[in-house]
Amino acid sequence: MLEIKDLHAGVDGTEIVKGISLSVNKGEVHAIMGPNGSGKSTLAKILSGHPAYEATSGEIIFDGQNLLEMDAEERSLAGVFMGFQYPVEVPGVNNAEFLRMAHNARRVKAGEEEVDPLDFDELLSEKMKMLGMEKKYKERNLNDGFSGGEKKKNEILQMAILEPKLSLLDETDSGLDIDALRIVSEGVNKLRNENNALILITHYQRLLDYIKPDFVHVLSQGKIVKSGDKALAIELESQGYDWVTTAD
Amino acid sequence: MSETIVESTEETAFLDLHKKFVEENKSSSALSAIHESALSRFEMLGFPHSKHEMYTYVNTKKLAATTFAVSNPSAKIDLIEKHIYSGCENSCLVFVNGVLDRSLSKLKDIESSVKISSLEEKSDTDTLLESVENENDVFACLTNAFCSDVTVVEFPDKGQVAVPIQALFVSTGNTSLPEMHSPRLLWKVGKLAEVKVIEKFVGMQEGYFTNMVQDWRVAEGAGVVLTQVQSDPFGAWNFHKTRVHIKRNARFHSANASSGSVLVHNHFEVRLEEEGAEVILNGVSVLKGKEQVHNFIRIHHEAPQCVSHQHFKNVINDEGRSSFDGTVIVNQGAQLTSANQLINNLMLSDDCHADNKPNLMIFADDVKCAHGATIGQIDEDQLFYLQTRGLSKKFAKELLTRSFAESIVQTIEFSEVVKELSNTLLKKLEVDNV
Numbered sequence: 255m256l257e258i259k260d261l262h263a264g265v266d267g268t269e270i271v272k273g274i275s276l277s278v279n280k281g282e283v284h285a286i287m288g289p290n291g292s293g294k295s296t297l298a299k300i301l302s303g304h305p306a307y308e309a310t311s312g313e314i315i316f317d318g319q320n321l322l323e324m325d326a327e328e329r330s331l332a333g334v335f336m337g338f339q340y341p342v343e344v345p346g347v348n349n350a351e352f353l354r355m356a357h358n359a360r361r362v363k364a365g366e367e368e369v370d371p372l373d374f375d376e377l378l379s380e381k382m383k384m385l386g387m388e389k390k391y392k393e394r395n396l397n398d399g400f401s402g403g404e405k406k407k408n409e410i411l412q413m414a415i416l417e418p419k420l421s422l423l424d425e426t427d428s429g430l431d432i433d434a435l436r437i438v439s440e441g442v443n444k445l446r447n448e449n450n451a452l453i454l455i456t457h458y459q460r461l462l463d464y465i466k467p468d469f470v471h472v473l474s475q476g477k478i479v480k481s482g483d484k485a486l487a488i489e490l491e492s493q494g495y496d497w498v499t500t501a502d
Numbered sequence: 503m504s505e506t507i508v509e510s511t512e513e514t515a516f517l518d519l520h521k522k523f524v525e526e527n528k529s530s531s532a533l534s535a536i537h538e539s540a541l542s543r544f545e546m547l548g549f550p551h552s553k554h555e556m557y558t559y560v561n562t563k564k565l566a567a568t569t570f571a572v573s574n575p576s577a578k579i580d581l582i583e584k585h586i587y588s589g590c591e592n593s594c595l596v597f598v599n600g601v602l603d604r605s606l607s608k609l610k611d612i613e614s615s616v617k618i619s620s621l622e623e624k625s626d627t628d629t630l631l632e633s634v635e636n637e638n639d640v641f642a643c644l645t646n647a648f649c650s651d652v653t654v655v656e657f658p659d660k661g662q663v664a665v666p667i668q669a670l671f672v673s674t675g676n677t678s679l680p681e682m683h684s685p686r687l688l689w690k691v692g693k694l695a696e697v698k699v700i701e702k703f704v705g706m707q708e709g710y711f712t713n714m715v716q717d718w719r720v721a722e723g724a725g726v727v728l729t730q731v732q733s734d735p736f737g738a739w740n741f742h743k744t745r746v747h748i749k750r751n752a753r754f755h756s757a758n759a760s761s762g763s764v765l766v767h768n769h770f771e772v773r774l775e776e777e778g779a780e781v782i783l784n785g786v787s788v789l790k791g792k793e794q795v796h797n798f799i800r801i802h803h804e805a806p807q808c809v810s811h812q813h814f815k816n817v818i819n820d821e822g823r824s825s826f827d828g829t830v831i832v833n834q835g836a837q838l839t840s841a842n843q844l845i846n847n848l849m850l851s852d853d854c855h856a857d858n859k860p861n862l863m864i865f866a867d868d869v870k871c872a873h874g875a876t877i878g879q880i881d882e883d884q885l886f887y888l889q890t891r892g893l894s895k896k897f898a899k900e901l902l903t904r905s906f907a908e909s910i911v912q913t914i915e916f917s918e919v920v921k922e923l924s925n926t927l928l929k930k931l932e933v934d935n936v
Contacts, residue, residue, distance in 0.1 A: 327893060329890075342886075344887065344905070346909050356891040359893055
């Protein structure tokens with residue numbers, strides 16, 4: 255589904271990602287871990303199409319399309335979802351209405367008719383029930399005044415509505431207490447199926463106790479320095495990153 | 503100390519116009535006294551130059567240099583109905599070219615509860631004369647000099663008007679010889695009365711100057727909700743001064759939605775005269791092309807425990823221009839005052855312009871006052887976030903600008919007005935290209 259080939263990328267003329275190659279297939283969960291400054295966030299931003307970040311060489315092929323030639327909106331409509339580490343607040347835009355607009359954008363792209371607010375409300379209620387989310391998420395404005403945990407839950411709600419092929423969750427666990435982490439993880443797990451794929455960018459291992467990865471990759475100084483399975487994550491937890499990053 | 507007043511041609515032109523106006527209009531002695539006093543005051547003040555405090559950001563040169571005819575109140579008006587809001591079909595005062603037209607007004611629902619008259623009571627005349635003598639706005643002086651009538655609207659003590667009242671100001675316009683209209687109103691709200699009013703300004707075509715002054719006297723415990731919708735064509739000037747006196751525990755809540763024109767000037771002068779008085783002034787404008795809206799606000803806290811809130815938002819595109827000059831004056835003795843003032847400007851082009859001058863003058867020592875102003879573009883992070891959810895850049899921009907303006911529109915109590923503004927004012931935010 256996703257093929258990253260020798261990607262070099264950076265911001266403001268500074269190269270941060272220095273040659274990453276990665277393959278992600280349907281049904282897989284990949285975890286990307288690494289110390290601060292290793293390039294995890296830059297990779298996420300490049301994949302999402304952030305205008306300030308530039309890929310200087312390499313390729314990213316998603317479902318046979320060249321992702322680097324698509325803007326953020328096109329990527330989203332193609333089925334890429336980015337769960338932000340720090341979701342932006344947009345006061346004045348109602349959350350439910352925003353979700354309906356995003357849902358309708360997808361439907362229009364697929365040649366289907368837009369749904370009206372009443373029909374959408376049914377769909378939204380169903381997804382919210384599945385994720386165990388309270389009514390307030392419908393009534394409030396987009397991330398406006400949400401706590402960190404509420405913002406992350408709202409990202410997962412968006413994921414549930416948009417049904418992406420590839421989800422990229424950037425440090426979704428940061429700032430969450432153990433209960434919120436459990437609820438968010440349960441939500442993510444419910445949305446997984448054999449046709450979609452998940453990339454988790456995380457600093458800490460604990461998220462991976464809840465969302466079990468098939469592959470774990472360690473990023474250091476802009477490159478993947480080691481790949482393995484869940485056991486790798488457990489080793490990192492007990493030994494830290496040094497043993498991997500300095501061994502290179 | 504003697505001074506020779508040197509009049510420019512602009513003032514002289516208006517003085518001559520006034521002579522003609524007096525000849526053609528038979529006014530009562532009360533009204534004549536107001537005319538005379540106002541004209542002297544106009545002569546004394548003269549049109550503003552760029553250093554004049556009230557018009558620092560407002561270029562009135564072209565307006566002052568325009569030759570006007572005084573309005574023709576008997577002109578025929580079509581299509582009034584489409585401007586009357588649902589719910590006001592039997593509670594609408596229709597002003598044609600600044601003068602109340604009783605034949606076109608629909609007053610069935612309010613004739614028993616509201617008294618609408620011309621200037622009759624000596625106390626009202628005295629009050630107006632006093633305000634004219636102390637008038638600091640030269641354009642308000644012109645209104646008082648050229649008004650062919652003063653419409654007095656009176657709500658009795660404890661009056662509860664079941665329906666909102668609309669005051670519709672329609673101008674015929676004349677593109678070859680622009681007309682000057684001078685609506686002059688006095689609203690008297692009795693003790694504990696509750697009143698809701700919607701004012702709307704429209705024109706059949708360009709070529710007019712609506713120059714209005716209204717006084718609101720809000721008695722103890724009364725509540726007023728006022729909404730103003732300015733929707734004139736581009737080639738029309740709209741100046742209006744709203745002066746409000748608020749007594750003990752009374753409230754005055756106003757929301758102003760301005761579409762702009764070649765020049766719009768909203769002047770609010772509010773006096774919180776007794777303890778517990780409260781004023782809320784909200785405003786939103788959406789400007790394109792060369793449209794302008796200027797807000798000039800003076801709020802006087804004259805007694806303790808009074809509250810004032812102001813929140814104005816401007817969305818400005820192309821070469822639009824706005825200004826906010828707002829001063830809150832807290833008198834000595836106005837302890838426990840609570841005053842807030844916030845202006846937000848969203849700039850959508852390189853050539854648009856916004857001036858902001860929030861100001862506090864505090865002479866009491868136990869008060870809570872705050873003011874702030876922001877000028878910015880569309881938040882790029884918000885724009886990117888919406889795009890990552892599949893919204894096009896164009897759509898996301900419209901959504902963000904609309905939500906910016908909508909927060910003020912949503913404070914308007916009248917759903918019919920909100921609905922209309924969604925299709926008019928907010929529709930101006932639709933982006934033609936990315």
